Every structure is written in C-alpha cells, then in structure tokens.
Amino acid sequence: MAFLGNFALLLALALSVYSFGAGLLALLSPDDPKSQRLSETARRAGVVIFGGVLLASLALVISAFRDDFSIAYIFHHSNRDLPLPYKFATLWSGQEGSLLFWSLLLGGYGFVLRLRYKTDPRLFAYASIVLAAVQIFFLALVNFAANPFGLLEGPLRPDGSGLNPLLQYPEMVIHPPMLYLGYVGFTVPFAFALGALIMKYPGEKWIHITRRWTMVTWGFLTCGIFLGSHWAYSVLGWGGYWGWDPVENASLMPWLVGTAFLHSVMMQEKRGMLKVWNMWLVFACFWLAILGTFLTRSGIISSVHAFAQSSIGDWFAWFLGITFAVFVFFFLKNKEHLRSENKLEGMISRESSFLFNNLLFLLLTLDVLWGTWFPKISELVQGNKVTVGAPFYNRVAIPVALVLLLLTALGPLLAWRKTSFESLKRNFTWPTVAAAVVALFVMFTPASWGSIFGLRPWHDVSYFYSLMTIFLSALVAFTVASEFYRGGRVISEKSGQGMFASMVQLTHRNTRRYGGYVVHFGVVLVMIGFSGSALNQDKEAELGYGDHMQIGSYDLVCRSYTQDDNANQETEWALMDVYQNGKLLRTMTPQRIFYKASQQASTKPDIDQGFKEDLYLVYEGQNDKGQPVIKAHLNPMVIWIWIGAWVMIIGTGLALVEPAPAPVTVRVAKMIEQAAPVAGD
Amino acid sequence: MMSKSNSSVRRAVQCALLSLAIFLFSGASDPSTRFKEIGHQLMCICSCGQILLECNHVGCPASDGMRNELLAAVTRGDSDSLVQQAFVQKYGPTVLAAPTNRGFDRTAWIFPFVAFAVGFVAVVLVVRAWKNRPTAAAAGGPPVAGADLDRFRRQADQETEL
Numbered sequence: 065m066a067f068l069g070n071f072a073l074l075l076a077l078a079l080s081v082y083s084f085g086a087g088l089l090a091l092l093s094p095d096d097p098k099s100q101r102l103s104e105t106a107r108r109a110g111v112v113i114f115g116g117v118l119l120a121s122l123a124l125v126i127s128a129f130r131d132d133f134s135i136a137y138i139f140h141h142s143n144r145d146l147p148l149p150y151k152f153a154t155l156w157s158g159q160e161g162s163l164l165f166w167s168l169l170l171g172g173y174g175f176v177l178r179l180r181y182k183t184d185p186r187l188f189a190y191a192s193i194v195l196a197a198v199q200i201f202f203l204a205l206v207n208f209a210a211n212p213f214g215l216l217e218g219p220l221r222p223d224g225s226g227l228n229p230l231l232q233y234p235e236m237v238i239h240p241p242m243l244y245l246g247y248v249g250f251t252v253p254f255a256f257a258l259g260a261l262i263m264k265y266p267g268e269k270w271i272h273i274t275r276r277w278t279m280v281t282w283g284f285l286t287c288g289i290f291l292g293s294h295w296a297y298s299v300l301g302w303g304g305y306w307g308w309d310p311v312e313n314a315s316l317m318p319w320l321v322g323t324a325f326l327h328s329v330m331m332q333e334k335r336g337m338l339k340v341w342n343m344w345l346v347f348a349c350f351w352l353a354i355l356g357t358f359l360t361r362s363g364i365i366s367s368v369h370a371f372a373q374s375s376i377g378d379w380f381a382w383f384l385g386i387t388f389a390v391f392v393f394f395f396l397k398n399k400e401h402l403r404s405e406n407k408l409e410g411m412i413s414r415e416s417s418f419l420f421n422n423l424l425f426l427l428l429t430l431d432v433l434w435g436t437w438f439p440k441i442s443e444l445v446q447g448n449k450v451t452v453g454a455p456f457y458n459r460v461a462i463p464v465a466l467v468l469l470l471l472t473a474l475g476p477l478l479a480w481r482k483t484s485f486e487s488l489k490r491n492f493t494w495p496t497v498a499a500a501v502v503a504l505f506v507m508f509t510p511a512s513w514g515s516i517f518g519l520r521p522w523h524d525v526s527y528f529y530s531l532m533t534i535f536l537s538a539l540v541a542f543t544v545a546s547e548f549y550r551g552g553r554v555i556s557e558k559s560g561q562g563m564f565a566s567m568v569q570l571t572h573r574n575t576r577r578y579g580g581y582v583v584h585f586g587v588v589l590v591m592i593g594f595s596g597s598a599l600n601q602d603k604e605a606e607l608g609y610g611d612h613m614q615i616g617s618y619d620l621v622c623r624s625y626t627q628d629d630n631a632n633q634e635t636e637w638a639l640m641d642v643y644q645n646g647k648l649l650r651t652m653t654p655q656r657i658f659y660k661a662s663q664q665a666s667t668k669p670d671i672d673q674g675f676k677e678d679l680y681l682v683y684e685g686q687n688d689k690g691q692p693v694i695k696a697h698l699n700p701m702v703i704w705i706w707i708g709a710w711v712m713i714i715g716t717g718l719a720l721v722e723p724a725p726a727p728v729t730v731r732v733a734k735m736i737e738q739a740a741p742v743a744g745d
Numbered sequence: 746m747m748s749k750s751n752s753s754v755r756r757a758v759q760c761a762l763l764s765l766a767i768f769l770f771s772g773a774s775d776p777s778t779r780f781k782e783i784g785h786q787l788m789c790i791c792s793c794g795q796i797l798l799e800c801n802h803v804g805c806p807a808s809d810g811m812r813n814e815l816l817a818a819v820t821r822g823d824s825d826s827l828v829q830q831a832f833v834q835k836y837g838p839t840v841l842a843a844p845t846n847r848g849f850d851r852t853a854w855i856f857p858f859v860a861f862a863v864g865f866v867a868v869v870l871v872v873r874a875w876k877n878r879p880t881a882a883a884a885g886g887p888p889v890a891g892a893d894l895d896r897f898r899r900q901a902d903q904e905t906e907l
Contacts, residue, residue: 459843
C-alpha cells in the first residue's frame with residue numbers, strides 16, 4: 065500500500081506540473097494553432113490529478129483499516145481496536161494525512177472546475193493554471209516534506225499508538241472535512257480572481273462565478289467552524305464553545321473576510337464599484353486560509369490544537385511570500401483595468417452601509433490577527449511572551465460586533481443609490497420600538513422566569529453587552545421580518561395569493577436576497593446564544609452516594625458511581641439524578657475515559673440541552689476516597705447557537721438556488737420602453 | 746462669577762460621572778465576585794491554554810493550587826493589581842490572560858482602536874469623495890432602442906431588485 069500511495073502521489077505531482085506548464089504555454093501563445101490542443105491536454109491532466117490524489121488517499125485509508133503499522137503515520141494515529149469510522153478519520157488526524165486530504169479536496173475542486181470549463185473556456189483555463197500551481201505546492205509537500213507513506217523505522221510493532229482521545233467523537237469525523245472544504249475552497253475564487261486580473265477579463269462575469277464559489281466555500285467554512293465549536297463544547301468539558309485559541313482564530317479570519325466579500329461583491333455586480341477592493345478581499349480570503357494552515361502546522365504560535373512542530377512551516381512561509389508577490393505584481397501591472405466609476409448619490413444608501421460593513425469585518429479580522437500574532441511580536445520586541453486570551457478579544461471584538469449587528473438591521477432598509485431620511489424613519493421606527501420592548505421585557509422580567517431574564521445592565525458590564533446584543537438581535541429579526549412582509553404584501557395584492565404563499569414566491573424570485581436575510585436571521589439566533597454566556601453559572605463538588613449539589617433551580621443527587629472496561633478504553637462514570645422542584649427530571653452520566661493505546665485520559669461531559677439553558681455535567685476525577693468530583697455548569701441559551709448555525713447553512717443553500725423568473729421584470733422593462741420615446745421627444 | 750446655569754451643568758456632569766463609576770465598579774468589593782473576575786483574567790499554567798477558572802482537565806497539576814492561592818489572596822483583601830503582580834512574579838507574564846496596560850503591552854490595546862479610528866475616517870472620506878464626484882450630464886438625443894435599450898433594461902433590472 066505504501067508503494068501504491070507513493071506512486072499515486074508522484075503521478076499526481078507530475079500531472080499537476082504538466083497541467084500548469086502546458087496550460088501556461090498554451091496561454092502564452094494563443095495564436096499558435098496547436099495551443100488549443102495543448103490547453104485541452106492541460107485541462108485533462110488537471111482532471112486526472114484528482115484520480116491520483118484519490119488513489120493515494122484510498123491507499124492510506126485502506127492501510128488504516130488493515131492495521132498496517134509498517135507505515136509510520138498509521139502507527140502514530142491508529143490502533144487495532146479503534147472503531148472503523150475513526151480509522152477512516154485517520155486520513156486527516158495528523159500532519160501528513162491532513163495535507164494529503166487538503167490535496168484531495170483541492171483536486172476535487174479542480175476536477176469540478178475543469179469539467180465546467182465550457183462556461184467560459186479562457187477564464188477557466190487561467191483559473192485552472194492557478195489551481196495547478198497551488199496543487200503543485202501541496203503535492204510537493206506530501207511527496208517530499210510530509211510524506212504520509214513513510215515507513216516506520218525499527219521492528220514492526222504489534223499495535224499502533226492510537227488516535228488522540230479528543231478526536232474520538234462522531235463530530236470529529238465530519239468537522240475537519242467541512243473546515244478543510246472551506247479553507248481549500250477559497251483557492252477557487254482566488255484562482256478566478258487572479259486569472260481575471262492576469263487576462264484583464266472584460267465585464268463582471270468572473271465576479272458572478274467567483275461569488276457562487278465563495279458562497280459554497282463560505283457555507284462549508286461556517287459549517288466547519290460551528291461543528292468545531294460544538295465539538296469543543298461537547299468534548300473538551302470546560303463548558304464553553306470558543307476559546308480564542310490561535311487555531312480557532314485561524315478559521316475565523318478567512319470567514320470574516322469572506323463575509324465582507326459576499327457583501328461588497330454586490331457593489332460590483334450592481335454598481336460596478338469596489339473592483340480593486342473585491343480583488344484584494346478574494347486574495348485575502350485565500351491568503352488567510354493558508355496563513356491559518358501555517359499557524360497550525362509551523363509551531364510558530366503555541367496552541368493546544370496545533371499539529372506537532374515541524375519544518376514545513378518554512379514551506380508555508382515561502383508559499384505565502386510567493387503568492388503575495390505574484391498577486392501584487394499582477395495587480396500593479398493591470399490595476400488600470402480595475403478602474404471603476406465609484407459615484408455615490410447619497411450619504412445614506414446601501415452602498416455606504418456596505419462600506420461600513422466591510423470596514424467592521426476587516427477591523428474584526430485585523431483585531432483577531434493582531435491578537436493571534438501579538439505574543440510573537442511581544443517576544444521579538446521585549447523578549448518575553450504574553451498571553452492574549454479571551455479577555456482581550458471580548459473587550460476589543462464585542463463592541464465592533466455590536467455595531468456590525470446594528471448595520472445588519474439598518475442595511476436592508478437602505479435603498480441603492482439614495483435613501484431619504486423620512487423613508488428610513490418610516491421603515492425603522494416600528495422595528496426599533498418592538499426591539500426596545502423585547503429588551504425591556506428581558507431586563508425587567510424576574511430572573512425566576514428563566515436564566516436569560518432579569519438582565520440588569522447596572523449589575524455587570526457583561527450584562528450590558530448581553531442586553532445590547534438582545535436588543536440589536538431583535539432589531540435585525542424585526543427588520544428581516546418587515547422585509548419579508550412588505551415584499552410578500554406586494555405580491556399578495558397583485559396575485560391574490562395568501563401571505564405565506566406570497567412570501568415563498570418572493571423568496572423563490574430572489575433567492576439570493578432572501579436567502580441572505582435567512583442567513584441574517586441565523587446570525588441573530590447565534591448572537592442570542594452568545595448573549596447567554598454572561599449568565600453562566602458553575603459549581604464543583606465531591607459527591608458520595610446520595611450526596612446533593614444545587615445549581616440554579618436543579619438539585620443534583622449522586623445515585624451511584626462505577627466503571628467499565630473494554631479493549632479500547634476504561635471508563636469511570638457517575639449516575640446523577642436531576643431534580644427540579646422535587647420532581648425527578650432525568651439521570652445524567654458524566655464520564656472519564658482512559659484510552660489504553662495512547663495512555664491518555666479524557667472527560668466526556670453529559671449535557672442536557674434545553675431551549676432556555678443547558679445543564680452540563682463533567683466528571684473531573686476522583687477524590688482520595690474514590691468518590692467522583694463533579695463540576696456542574698448551567699449555560700443559558702446555548703442551543704440557539706446550534707439552531708442559528710443550521711439556519712445560516714439553510715440560508716446559504718437558499719441563496720445558491722437559481723431564482724425563479726420574476727414577472728415584475730416585464731413591468732419595469734415596459735415602463736422603460738414606454739418612457740424611451742418620450743425622452744427622445 | 747459662575748452663573749447658576751453653569752453650576753447646574755457641572756453638578757449634572759458630576760452626578761453622571763458618579764453614576765457611571767457606581768455602575769462600573771459596583772460589586773467589586775464582593776470577595777466571590779472578585780475571585781471570579783480575577784480568576785477569569787488569569788491563565789492556568791499547565792499549558793492547557795485555558796482560563797484559570799475554566800481549566801478542567803483530568804489531573805491538572807496546577808489549577809487547584811493556583812485557585813487556592815487566588816482565594817487566599819482575595820480573602821486577605823489584596824488589591825487586584827497586587828494579586829496579579831504576585832502571580833506574575835511566581836508564574837511569569839504568560840499567567841495573565843490579556844496584555845497589561847503598561848510598556849509595550851499597551852500597543853496591544855491601542856492598535857485596534859487606532860485601526861478603527863483610521864478605518865472610520867478613511868471610509869467617511871471615501872464616501873464623501875464619491876458623493877462629491879461630478880455626475881455625467883443627462884443624455885438627450887434620439888430615442889433609446891436596440892442594444893442600448895436592452896442594456897438599460899438590464900441595468901434597471903439589476904439595480905431595482907424588484
């Protein structure tokens with residue numbers, strides 16, 4: 065298998081080099097009659113790269129299934145008793161395998177792109193070359209610097225070291241692929257953007273193509289980030305879902321820039337503005353995704369999630385430098401081609417709201433980048449490292465995020481070109497009043513109604529932020545609802561359909577716009593989930609048989625504690641009966657698992673999720689008497705984060721659906737037709 | 746001589762500042778609140794990368810001892826800065842969960858706000874510049890037809906989003 069895998073990797077590298085070289089030659093001599101055939105062979109070679117990398121990946125997975133511990137990577141990341149799904153996940157569980165997986169996904173994206181070349185053969189040829197260049201880098205890495213098929217030195221071992229215990233969780237089988245689909249996917253918009261820049265692509269078609277690819281990629285990255293958060297919450301047992309770790313930040317940065325691009329791209333599509341800006345945003349998405357990979361793998365910044373320190377950091381540093389230089393070179397060479405009109409008719413307009421929206425997204429990205437690198441900068445400047453943790457990000461990022469939320473509410477109510485103050489006041493008044501009512505209700509309702517109520521901002525600054533989040537989230541929700549209502553009402557009046565059917569039709573006619581609103585609504589739910597964190601409670605106790613502990617309105621009773629043993633792991637757990645108002649609600653079983661192969665222990669919290677709050681129990685260990693030490697967290701509103709993430713994914717899918725033809729277009733066209741002769745009179 | 750209205754304004758400002766101070770510092774003297782607040786500004790030093798009061802991993806060699814030290818310091822009535830200094834002396838500067846507001850560390854806090862101010866001013870200037878650009882003169886001439894009409898239709902379609 066190692067031989068087959070190595071052969072497939074070399075073949076894929078050779079094909080990438082050919083696809084790049086032949087494609088480049090063909091584009092450099094467009095008048096040569098042979099160039100078209102050469103270009104076609106380059107495209108076909110590009111398609112076959114995927115086959116080569118797929119074969120190599122299958123060889124690695126089969127090696128894991130066959131417990132082939134002669135391969136060092138399999139020895140270090142698997143063992144005989146590892147359940148089958150986790151053996152499959154071995155592919156992306158370590159440094160070398162995950163780089164192979166990256167190549168596989170890039171090959172997959174390239175495969176799809178090269179099959180769809182008829183959309184615009186010349187642009188796709190340029191994009192294909194850029195993709196091939198990136199593919200060469202990753203395949204060179206797995207062939208020469210981080211080979212997953214390297215053989216284990218010394219005698220053959222009977223069993224492997226096992227998979228990291230924290231990765232032995234169902235979500236970890238899908239979280240990395242989603243995240244990687246997001247990271248790798250940003251290569252495709254970058255390839256189109258650089259291709260369009262090099263060839264001085266006429267018109268805006270490239271931006272339409274790029275936007276769709278970016279949306280798909282953004283959807284995957286969103287999914288990956290939230291799956292990662294959910295994994296952290298469900299497995300790590302510290303009761304939180306986001307720790308501002310450098311590796312988490314690495315995934316957030318391209319996501320933020322991608323979000324900025326998905327907004328500013330509308331300016332280019334509708335008004336022909338921000339062409340230079342959009343070009344840079346697409347590049348930044350790609351570059352930050354690679355930078356994130358560099359951070360994770362170079363060991364330059366310490367993180368609990370990072371892969372082992374290795375020499376491949378240098379490879380990534382060079383690659384980052386080269387891509388930056390290539391992009392800047394072509395930008396400076398062809399920037400005149402990106403000249404746009406950039407005329408604003410009103411200060412209060414959709415255009416200016418998008419500019420501020422982009423500013424805030426970029427500021428958030430810059431803050432996260434700054435916080436991630438500051439320990440290293442501090443070490444270089446003053447010789448000692450400092451920690452930049454949650455308190456820094458919370459203080460710096462939360463105010464920006466709140467202003468962004470305000471813009472999310474305001475933006476949809478602003479018209480393109482110009483909005484009158486009166487119109488803004490008319491559309492904005494009732495959502496503001498309704499949101500204020502919601503905020504006041506949350507503030508003055510007694511806390512006994514639920515953990516989120518009784519948020520008095522004068523008690524704590526974090527309560528103030530939470531209350532502001534709730535107010536602004538409600539404002540966004542009401543403006544989104546008013547947009548659906550107003551559009552639906554117009555269709556309902558014209559067609560005589562019911563309101564719901566009209567709103568469905570409205571969404572179908574402009575899937576992108578209303579899909580975007582659904583994404584905004586998802587963001588609202590996520591923000592409401594975040595706002596609950598100000599009211600988190602926790603308590604720790606050593607519990608013998610029948611001992612009680614109280615948290616919030618729950619009375620926890622330790623009914624029993626015991627242990628179990630199988631080939632892969634030893635498990636200790638407590639049986640905790642949960643009572644509320646004297647009534648038994650359920651029994652929970654927080655666990656501690658000791659994995660035999662890796663000789664590592666891990667906790668497995670038990671979480672009782674509810675719409676108001678989560679009861680989260682962690683088995684922290686045993687005291688001297690052998691009794692369990694239980695930590696209980698009460699986390700309000702967390703479930704809304706996961707529901708909101710689903711809504712965001714659904715909204716993204718909706719925005720990607722082809723819209724139905726709108727009969728209203730005919731009316732506008734007729735109006736222009738009728739007006740045209742008059743203008744000439 | 747200060748007028749009566751000036752005096753009222755000054756009194757109102759003082760009152761507002763006092764209210765703000767009460768709002769910001771209320772609860773600061775409560776030991777359990779202080780333990781929670783300071784504990785969330787410190788890191789566990791076992792290299793788990795977690796905030797001290799959130800470190801939970803099985804058999805952590807550091808967090809229990811650090812929590813006890815923190816509790817003792819808060820119970821003694823040590824000020825926040827004294828507690829932090831003691832931890833920094835014992836465990837090094839990485840024990841603080843965020844950079845301090847002294848020396849080079851201060852740049853960590855200043856940079857985001859400077860970036861925000863510069864960015865904000867830049868966007869305002871860009872918006873104003875774009876707003877003040879001269880508009881192309883309205884075209885007169887013959888009736889619009891053929892390819893031009895199609896183009897206008899597309900543009901209207903694109904920009905109205907009906």
